[in-house]
Every structure is written in C-alpha cells, then in structure tokens.
Amino acid sequence: MSGNKLTVTVRRISPFANVIDISGEINSFSEKGLSDAFSQAIKEHIRTVILNFTDLAYINSFGIGMLITLLIRAQREGKKIVGYGLKDHYRKIFEITRLDQVIPIHSSEEIALAFAEPMDLPEREN
Structure with missing residues (x-):
C-alpha cells in the first residue's frame, strides 16, 4: 500500500x-496530517487524546514510529494517549511491539x- 490515503478529524468529546x-x-505519506491533527487535539486544555482506529485500513513500521513520536509529544505536554477500535491483526502487532503497554x-x-x-478525589481537609 502506498500513497497518502489518510483522513483525520479532531473532535471534542x-x-x-x-x-x-x-x-x-498511517505510513510515511501521512506523517504531516496525523501530526497536525495531534497538534490541534492537544492545543486545548485536555488531559487525554483518544485515537479512534476503527477505520484504520493499514499501518506500517513507519506508522508505528509515528505513534511513538506522538506518545513522546504527549508525555512532554503532560497528556496521555489511549486508543480504541483496533482490528485484531493490528492489536497483535501492538502487543508484540508492546506498544499496547x-x-x-x-x-x-x-x-x-x-x-x-x-477520577474524583476526596476533598482535602485544611
């Protein structure tokens, strides 16, 4: 698979x-689109970026590297990343590479x- 066949949308939930x-x-051709979407997603005062992989058709090793880059950016910004909707084949790749951890x-x-x-924290006593 090749070419730039990535569509990303950022939404507040x-x-x-x-x-x-x-x-x-997600491959070398989609780096800018995904990076720009991530920048947009973390601009606001949010705690977590959720990656919706439901319509992911393909990811190669470059794409895995891009996700690691996004993770590093998130950690630097004090954010976390979680995902959902990963097909079984790609879930196994995440497990093998330990990216799921x-x-x-x-x-x-x-x-x-x-x-x-x-999480709701108990009120602090003065």
Missing part, C-alpha cells in the same frame, strides 16, 4: 478529552473516555 478519528493508512487500547470510545476522565 468531553472537557478532558479530544478524539482523533483516523481513516485510511504505553498506548492502552480499549474496545469502545465509551471505555476509552472513562480512562480519560479525572
């Missing part, structure tokens, strides 16, 4: 999270969002 909907291929993959947007929400 909570006060704490933005979703990047990924459709198509740093970008947790969930089965649905709702579950991914639950991991993005801040």
